[in-house]
Amino acid sequence: MAGTQTLGIIKPDAVASGKAGRIVAHLEGAGYTVRAMRMSRLSLREAQAFYAVHRERPFYDSLCAFMTSGPCIPMVLERADAVRQLREVIGATDPAEAAAGTVRQLYAESKERNAIHASDSDDNAVREIGFFFSEAERTGLWG
Ligand code: CMP
Numbered sequence: 001m002a003g004t005q006t007l008g009i010i011k012p013d014a015v016a017s018g019k020a021g022r023i024v025a026h027l028e029g030a031g032y033t034v035r036a037m038r039m040s041r042l043s044l045r046e047a048q049a050f051y052a053v054h055r056e057r058p059f060y061d062s063l064c065a066f067m068t069s070g071p072c073i074p075m076v077l078e079r080a081d082a083v084r085q086l087r088e089v090i091g092a093t094d095p096a097e098a099a100a101g102t103v104r105q106l107y108a109e110s111k112e113r114n115a116i117h118a119s120d121s122d123d124n125a126v127r128e129i130g131f132f133f134s135e136a137e138r139t140g141l142w143g
Pocket residue numbers: 054059063093111112113114116117118
């Protein structure tokens with residue numbers, strides 16, 4: 001069965017331009033519960049490690065520089081079929097190709113500065129949630 005949690009990151013472009021609140025509201029409107037969330041300025045090493053799967057791509061250095069250019073907002077997002085549904089809600093990587101009403105069509109600037117990241121598989125969701133959040137945070141069993 002598909003998992004009920006995925007990782008979303010509101011990227012530095014959307015945080016800097018004051019769109020974070022609208023994006024969170026959009027995700028909640030799409031049925032997601034925000035299980036954990038924080039504002040974080042990634043170090044270059046963290047960005048390189050998070051996006052290591054893309055390290056041979058021509059856009060890797062630029063992507064890592066962008067992701068460290070200002071604060072971002074990682075979130076654990078919860079609902080049934082979390083990974084697949086979130087990718088529908090955020091739309092295509094390139095906002096010019098994203099369907100009407102998706103987060104990237106509404107809020108992204110470009111293929112790189114595309115407002116939000118979402119895990120692309122259940123396995124990656126587990127890895128990416130673990131990159132940012134403890135088990136206690138992920139489950140809400142803290143305090
Ligand atoms: P994300 O979903 O975070 O996964 C990898 C990121 O790399 C992607 O969103 C974009 O920000 C960026 N990216 C992917 N393809 C390109 C590209 N062709 N040019 C620039 N950036 C890209």
